Amino acid sequence: xxxxxxxxxxxxxxxxxxxxxxxxxxxxxxxxxxxxxxxxxxxxxxxxxxxxxxxxxxxxxxxxxxxxxxxxxxxxxxxxxxxxxxxxxxxxxxxxxxxxxxxxxxxxxxxxxxxxxxxxxxxxxxxxxxxxxxxxxxxxxxxxxxxxxxxxxxxxxxxxxxxxxxxxxxxxxxxxxxxxxxxxxxxxxxxxxxxxxxxxxxxxxxxxxxxxxxxxxxxxxxxxxxxxxxxxxxxxxxxxxxxxxxxxxxxxxxxxxxxxxxxxxxxxxxxxxxxxxxxxxxxxxxxxxxxxxxxxxxxxxxxxxxxxxxxxxxxxxxxxxxxxxxxxxxxxxxxxxxxxxxxxxxxxxxxxxxxxxxxxxxxxxxxxxxxxxxxxx
Amino acid sequence: xxxxxxxxxxxxxxxxxxxxxxxxxxxxxxxxxxxxxxxxxxxxxxxxxxxxxxxxxxxxxxxxxxxxxxxxxxxxxxxxxxxxxxxxxxxxxxxxxxxxxxxxxxxxxxxxxxxxxxxxxxxxxxxxxxxxxxxxxxxxxxxxxxxxxxxxxxxxxxxxxxxxxxxxxxxxxxxxxxxxxxxxxxxxxxxxxxxxxxxxxxxxxxxxxxxxxxxxxxxxxxxxxxxxxxxxxxxx
Numbered sequence: 001x002x003x004x005x006x007x008x009x010x011x012x013x014x015x016x017x018x019x020x021x022x023x024x025x026x027x028x029x030x031x032x033x034x035x036x037x038x039x040x041x042x043x044x045x046x047x048x049x050x051x052x053x054x055x056x057x058x059x060x061x062x063x064x065x066x067x068x069x070x071x072x073x074x075x076x077x078x079x080x081x082x083x084x085x086x087x088x089x090x091x092x093x094x095x096x097x098x099x100x101x102x103x104x105x106x107x108x109x110x111x112x113x114x115x116x117x118x119x120x121x122x123x124x125x126x127x128x129x130x131x132x133x134x135x136x137x138x139x140x141x142x143x144x145x146x147x148x149x150x151x152x153x154x155x156x157x158x159x160x161x162x163x164x165x166x167x168x169x170x171x172x173x174x175x176x177x178x179x180x181x182x183x184x185x186x187x188x189x190x191x192x193x194x195x196x197x198x199x200x201x202x203x204x205x206x207x208x209x210x211x212x213x214x215x216x217x218x219x220x221x222x223x224x225x226x227x228x229x230x231x232x233x234x235x236x237x238x239x240x241x242x243x244x245x246x247x248x249x250x251x252x253x254x255x256x257x258x259x260x261x262x263x264x265x266x267x268x269x270x271x272x273x274x275x276x277x278x279x280x281x282x283x284x285x286x287x288x289x290x291x292x293x294x295x296x297x298x299x300x301x302x303x304x305x306x307x308x309x310x311x312x313x314x315x316x317x318x319x320x321x322x323x324x325x326x327x328x329x330x331x332x333x334x335x336x337x338x339x340x341x342x343x344x345x346x347x348x349x350x351x352x353x354x355x356x357x358x359x360x361x362x363x364x365x366x367x368x369x370x371x372x373x374x375x376x377x
Numbered sequence: 378x379x380x381x382x383x384x385x386x387x388x389x390x391x392x393x394x395x396x397x398x399x400x401x402x403x404x405x406x407x408x409x410x411x412x413x414x415x416x417x418x419x420x421x422x423x424x425x426x427x428x429x430x431x432x433x434x435x436x437x438x439x440x441x442x443x444x445x446x447x448x449x450x451x452x453x454x455x456x457x458x459x460x461x462x463x464x465x466x467x468x469x470x471x472x473x474x475x476x477x478x479x480x481x482x483x484x485x486x487x488x489x490x491x492x493x494x495x496x497x498x499x500x501x502x503x504x505x506x507x508x509x510x511x512x513x514x515x516x517x518x519x520x521x522x523x524x525x526x527x528x529x530x531x532x533x534x535x536x537x538x539x540x541x542x543x544x545x546x547x548x549x550x551x552x553x554x555x556x557x558x559x560x561x562x563x564x565x566x567x568x569x570x571x572x573x574x575x576x577x578x579x580x581x582x583x584x585x586x587x588x589x590x591x592x593x594x595x596x597x598x599x600x601x602x603x604x605x606x607x608x609x610x611x612x613x
Contacts, residue, residue: 001492004480007479007480008479011479281477281478284476285477285488285492286460287436287463287469287475288463288464288469288488288492288536289460289461289463289464289492289540290460290464290492291456291461292457294492370436371431371436374471374473374475
């Protein structure tokens with residue numbers, strides 16, 4: 001009897017449209033804002049999955065609150081000196097200690113990483129693919145750049161990008177979809193030391209232990225012997241990132257949730273109005289033998305049809321809104337992503353809140369007195 | 378003769394909302410309607426005749442007394458069980474036709490069969506046949522607002538017949554019709570009774586309609602004043 005539900009929706013277009021608009025707005029808000037959380041989450045996951053799970057990160061101690069309060073890239077971390085790097089290499093259980101010079105590019109969500117190209121596998125960079133060109137050699141004065149860096153800066157192979165006053169040749173452009181590498185500029189460690197006046201120094205050191213059992217010992221040794229250094233594992237990094245994500249999630253999904261409450265109120269009002277407008281019809285149906293479950297089914301069917309269509313439309317428009325958001329806020333970097341889970345979740349959420357908030361109007365409908373409804377409409 | 382409807386000392390009291398005033402619509406009414414009978418219920422406005430029909434047709438439940446449909450006592454039945462009886466055994470025809478405005482004639486007629494779980498094709502085929510039977514073969518895809526009052530009432534009658542019920546209950550079926558349309562409906566009801574053996578119960582002010590019935594019950598102030606067969610009426 002779904003055709004009765006469809007007919008009724010078509011016949012009361014304004015009411016149908018108003019219900020759909022409320023659901024559409026709420027789901028578009030949830031999915032668009034949620035795409036920021038989803039994108040950042042995916043970036044964290046892809047970055048940490050590319051790297052070995054045993055990797056240990058070492059940085060100079062920093063003030064987290066000072067870092068969080070300034071614009072991205074504004075906090076200057078003290079560098080780890082050459083002798084400190086050697087000391088880390090000599091810790092028992094350390095297979096290799098890779099110094100990295102990391103700098104944020106001002107005005108962009110991009111990071112310069114100066115690394116020894118022979119050690120790039122520690123970043124998981126061994127398996128990333130190139131659209132054109134390839135990795136520079138250690139003695140080259142060039143860079144391999146991520147897809148979004150190339151797109152934002154409008155550069156390709158043979159072009160030059162300015163880093164700290166130096167003109168650096170683009171020698172490779174990575175394929176789109178390389179996870180966090182989409183926003184990386186990778187240059188040889190020695191050349192990075194020249195550009196940023198940090199010869200032999202590093203902003204962070206990545207340590208590969210000989211085995212997983214060595215991780216805690218290495219960590220403890222660093223803490224004991226180097227009180228100016230902060231050390232954390234991939235697991236620590238993920239849980240720290242997830243803590244930061246919690247605030248972001250509350251904000252993005254919280255706003256979406258508030259939007260959905262507003263939509264839910266709209267759903268109750270329009271569905272209730274729909275039931276009251278059709279009291280007579282409900283009465284007639286009951287008089288000619290419709291059971292309560294049939295009336296209930298009709299009301300819920302209408303709600304489900306409207307919510308599936310409007311939620312799907314909201315998800316579709318979210319893809320466009322996310323592209324606009326990435327271009328306007330993140331310089332074209334794909335920071336916000338509508339993941340399949342987010343899309344499916346958005347549609348499911350739209351349907352669920354519609355069903356829940358249609359239950360009261362449905363209850364009113366199934367309890368309509370047929371005689372009263374027929375007489376008084 | 379088998380009894381289709383039996384009311385036994387039935388009382389129906391309406392409580393006017395918010396006023397605390399009670400109205401006795403039926404006061405101790407007892408009546409039996411046999412299968413195949415054609416009964417007219419007459420009386421002034423507010424006499425309780427519609428209430429009697431609604432109770433008989435399981436649209437309303439009494440405050441006191443018992444109601445039997447096809448020998449089955451219905452006071453303990455749930456709302457859905459009563460709906461099932463209405464769908465299977467009773468066809469209603471109302472004064473205001475009570476068709477669903479967004480549906481075509483075929484869809485309106487097919488609706489009770491669809492509510493009974495039958496498929497769309499089967500229900501629509503039967504609906505078309507019934508509409509042709511009541512002379513509306515050329516109005517199959519018209520909506521109620523595209524039809525005259527008489528045509529709408531004929532659609533309502535076709536709808537009442539879709540599940541092949543034993544009884545047709547009409548509440549002022551000619552009340553909103555002109556003389557000619559009213560006459561057509563009267564003929565149709567008589568045909569259903571005479572040729573198809575349907576039990577027909579009508580509530581009416583229309584003396585022409587009442588005159589066609591085999592039996593007339595006169596009700597006033599919730600009490601049956603007299604209950605006369607056709608020959609008894611003529612003999613006074």
